[in-house]
Amino acid sequence: MNLNRKLRMGMVGGGRGAFIGSVHRMAAALDGQIELTAGCFSADAEKSRLSGADLRLDPARVYGTYQEMAKREAALPAGQRIDFVSIVTRNNTHVAIAKAFLEAGFNVICDKPVAFNLAEARKLKAIVQKSGKVFALTHNYTGYPMVKEAREWVRAGKLGQLLKVVVEYPQGYAITAIAGGEGKIANWRMDPSIAGISNCMADIGTHATNLARFITGLEIEELCADLNTFIPGRLLDDDGTCLLRFKGGARGLLFASQISSGDENNLNIRVWGTQGSLQWHQENPDELIWKAVNEPHQIHRRGNSYLAPITQKYSRTPFGHPEAFIEAFANVYRAAADAIADVQSGKPLPKNPEYPTIDAGLEGMAFIESVVKSSKAGAKWVKFPRL
Amino acid sequence: MNLNRKLRMGMVGGGRGAFIGSVHRMAAALDGQIELTAGCFSADAEKSRLSGADLRLDPARVYGTYQEMAKREAALPAGQRIDFVSIVTRNNTHVAIAKAFLEAGFNVICDKPVAFNLAEARKLKAIVQKSGKVFALTHNYTGYPMVKEAREWVRAGKLGQLLKVVVEYPQGYAITAIAGGEGKIANWRMDPSIAGISNCMADIGTHATNLARFITGLEIEELCADLNTFIPGRLLDDDGTCLLRFKGGARGLLFASQISSGDENNLNIRVWGTQGSLQWHQENPDELIWKAVNEPHQIHRRGNSYLAPITQKYSRTPFGHPEAFIEAFANVYRAAADAIADVQSGKPLPKNPEYPTIDAGLEGMAFIESVVKSSKAGAKWVKFPRL
Amino acid sequence: MNLNRKLRMGMVGGGRGAFIGSVHRMAAALDGQIELTAGCFSADAEKSRLSGADLRLDPARVYGTYQEMAKREAALPAGQRIDFVSIVTRNNTHVAIAKAFLEAGFNVICDKPVAFNLAEARKLKAIVQKSGKVFALTHNYTGYPMVKEAREWVRAGKLGQLLKVVVEYPQGYAITAIAGGEGKIANWRMDPSIAGISNCMADIGTHATNLARFITGLEIEELCADLNTFIPGRLLDDDGTCLLRFKGGARGLLFASQISSGDENNLNIRVWGTQGSLQWHQENPDELIWKAVNEPHQIHRRGNSYLAPITQKYSRTPFGHPEAFIEAFANVYRAAADAIADVQSGKPLPKNPEYPTIDAGLEGMAFIESVVKSSKAGAKWVKFPRL
């Protein structure tokens, strides 16, 4: 990071008990380049205050509303005010908060899905473009070094022409809801007024499609989705499967589920080409598998000198000293922080940012709307929208 | 096997260089209960003769045509003639050969797919029923002990209500055809006049659907299939994906491929229910995995005393002494041999045979016709036929 | 096998309920080149008779004593009498039986350990050499194709200079003896009058050292062993560990155990050289792992065209159609059968037999005597005897 000081981070959301907020904070802290300086940790002002105290923040920098935070931070001297804000609230609030901070002159790192629907996301894109600020979306799985390696393989033509992509994301935690045992984390995701038109596909299906897009570069041309709601009484999907046709002729398959009992966070992807295939599993993230006909299978492992420079750049420990979820998340922060430091120093935005951008956000929203549309029509094929 | 002598086996097909014929012979030989006694190993009489000599058969029992074989074997005294015939020829000849032997009074073990099309298969079923003989179809993957264990789990309700089935069968050998390098084994499978309307789905898709049916007992209600032909110049599918809706509400997904570079014979299945899930991989067949929310994952291994009696019955070696493909294949022969021995002793056919029957053959043909119909209509949903 | 008829096998031992006898019979039957023709299946004549009936043998070829069998088989015409005998009795009887059959003009396949002690084994070697017959010892783990591949790697110098060998063989079945629950299979192995001076090291330690010797070609120069008897009341070892120094400077480590609760038959070996290392696990036998610094790990899999010719020769099914314990065992029979067919046709014995010979037997006995000697001396270093 080209800056002779730490970046100052603000956070909106992520109060006591919130899982993803604490992940964002660890990811930001890991490299010692970012310090949490301000926050509005809850829509409940008292909870925000208590959370700020937990985090040992100056009480003067802990706010009761995000609007107040944007305004008062913007009024601070340049040497004190935050450099960027992390937004880790619920889906339906992302756009309004991002808008407030972008328009107040702040860079933004935002959790996914980016918006409540595609129309909102399109509006946000215009705001981002106008702002000239960094807008990074935490599709954190793209931060894994071996996911970057996979992308480099495809880019270098190692797989030949791509033929087939299978990406799957089974989780099983929601199955306990059948017996009434599900935790609160899942509850708001099942509420259409907060989560939007999809639960499972919005929450994890978007990670799966983003991962496939990141590694292969392929664009979906049309899809056919069969979404299911297995937990009685729910309004949104908790499982679904999707056939994909990509531009250029490759075919694909995506499934995501929250009722796959015994699966934890079992995101994985396989890509086959004319010259060979790759395979990556999120729960074993330091390995990338290469398989080709008439060759021994290969296991490429993070930390080795045979990996691409970009893979090595986003690696922190030597081979055999495993890295995992938090380090991958921190890589999104690292890439965004590099860009934010540049912007704060008056340098231009990166041309090919290593962090996911608002465009990934639009693709995710288009995916959600397409799979829901297809499924509601009885699992018919629908064209993927132009973005 | 309740018989104080070995069963005498005849074989049609399986001449020099044929892979599956030699597997059938090893499977038949393994338990020392069956001896190969006669054969018509090729449509080419000279090749048949040479193959018989390789196998050290009495030349008088090696025939130039299957018709001659059926006729002359039937004319031998009861103490000499074969007890059953194994049919290991190409798809389009199974029904005629089976008919000839059944009507000549012989039991039949037949390779899959059972027929050239569903109509043929229905006719064969009538012949089988009229014959009162054993007709066993070598859906050999159901012979694996841990596949039987999986079925027992489902039957016992261990998984609760079934929600989702994912069965996949990627192979990669055909990818070499892109560079002209594919072996002859694949060639006739690509010829519609021999293989019928499908290559990949007929050859291995039927194994996948049979495996799902065997373990879960679920019947397909409708399906939506997207078949592909990636190898230029081919007339039949070499890859395909299929969404499944089962009677009773469970959903499924099946894919099969011959162009998945680096995959060998990677059949595997996952079944999720409300109480837990199972997972089985053909390339690691002695293990059956159990996963459920809030429980350690479990690996159940062949040869242990905690397994179901039927699993133990079809096991030959103690735990840790792995069994594999040939032993599983031999289990189909073992089950069929038990029934044949009974029939030859005047006892009735088994009510719940452990070998796959003509009904599995009809289901396979219905699957082939359904996926082709769906795919040709642009991957539309089609109802699975009544059988 | 260069013979226009099947080989006729006799068996000594392996009556009802014996595990290893049935494995030998399956291994012999698999390729359709050997037929079981005669036997003395138990020292109990009635049990021998019943076992022969189970196996559907001609009662005239089922004998009450091995002496009678050797004598009467030798008196049969050449076209009827057995070509070889399989000896699957307890350790202390191997030499006497082998002697009887070798001196009666028969080839021998014998279970391991070859003898009750090294002195006996040396005498047997003289008898074998004098006989001009095949004597094959069923160190069956050398029959695995990927074990042969490992040996080819070492021979070809792929690993460079060998530095270190770790071979381990934990089993856990005997732990139940603590609660009195052990099966009979283990009982005679614990009786010094039958098993000799060692239980665990004799039964499985010899497999481990044979495997290391087979793959690496290294000869032990000296060793230091710490044997244990954890099950109360036992006279022989049920666990042990051994440091090895090989001629030429490589170092090694061997451990074997019957009280490693939860391990099944977990034989595995790792060999490191200056250029790279190999790893093979008996419970996953179709894979051979290659690891070297600054290279992706590789998994070599049976059935592929990149393997050595000898590996492919001892393979029966294509890649992805797993082979396992019985097929490996059958490979010892296949190699021995090839040699027996030659001997029976008047051809010479093979110069470099692919089956383990009496020399492997002597090495095994020397290993047993050395580890016991070392351990009794308080785990001191002892020189390995010259053989």
Place this chain on the structure above:
Amino acid sequence: MNLNRKLRMGMVGGGRGAFIGSVHRMAAALDGQIELTAGCFSADAEKSRLSGADLRLDPARVYGTYQEMAKREAALPAGQRIDFVSIVTRNNTHVAIAKAFLEAGFNVICDKPVAFNLAEARKLKAIVQKSGKVFALTHNYTGYPMVKEAREWVRAGKLGQLLKVVVEYPQGYAITAIAGGEGKIANWRMDPSIAGISNCMADIGTHATNLARFITGLEIEELCADLNTFIPGRLLDDDGTCLLRFKGGARGLLFASQISSGDENNLNIRVWGTQGSLQWHQENPDELIWKAVNEPHQIHRRGNSYLAPITQKYSRTPFGHPEAFIEAFANVYRAAADAIADVQSGKPLPKNPEYPTIDAGLEGMAFIESVVKSSKAGAKWVKFPRL
């Protein structure tokens, strides 16, 4: 951490290019409870200054010598001076630096091995005891949640009486030294004037023995070690194997290596008891395997509710979101930070600290001296010293 402010950390060592220093900093930063405030990053004052600037420290808090740092930090007001120092220098300097800071009133976190030899370590223990301060040794592998779970299993008697321990730590990076290609990280470890009497056993053998001790609680009674120097021209061991006898009758085996080509950081441990066994692999750290006779194998995974409270306490992300090396390292810092915060608030030291203490340091030094003594005597048994 019971403190309403962040702890202030100083660091000695860890300048530009040092691997372990950066790991300590990431580990300290992860939870947002510690901030790096001061440092003497190199014995080269200019390098120390530049490293401090890289880390965006106040130049006034960057020192040229550790002596100066101890003195000047001690002179700062309580609200400014560091709370503790992290020592990440070479082995031979640990004790002097620790002494300086302890005697200046600071808590200490120190890299391992704790000292140059056992005598030094004993002296340091006296200083630590006198100081009343926290002294934590970064045997970081004990920070893995599933290692803590393993210890809880042993403590709870889940394994029954312990019989056998196998701990291994093969690395392969040094093999490149044969061709002159080894990196500088290894160089000082091979220098007896810096590293002491051992390289491999001191560097990683101590981790292995510490891990075994942590999980099992067993104390070594005597050992027999065979150390090797395979890389020509070296003065210290790069490989070694060790037989262990524990107090109470359990037996063990430890090996460590830097020339195991293709191994990365392959620390793993297996412990067998009368009731079952456990297995843990550092390169797959979120899993702990349970195996017992006549039971399915079990894979226990971090993040699940069935784990012990202490395991859950040291976990940061939900199941399926893997944690790894840095998080485990951070757990040592977390435990030490809790104790430091208490000490700084006037509370007593913890009675059963979750961080490794000076006693682990003494055990490590005793292990080093014992294995070297045994090996030099020709791999003879030596008694483990009383500590």
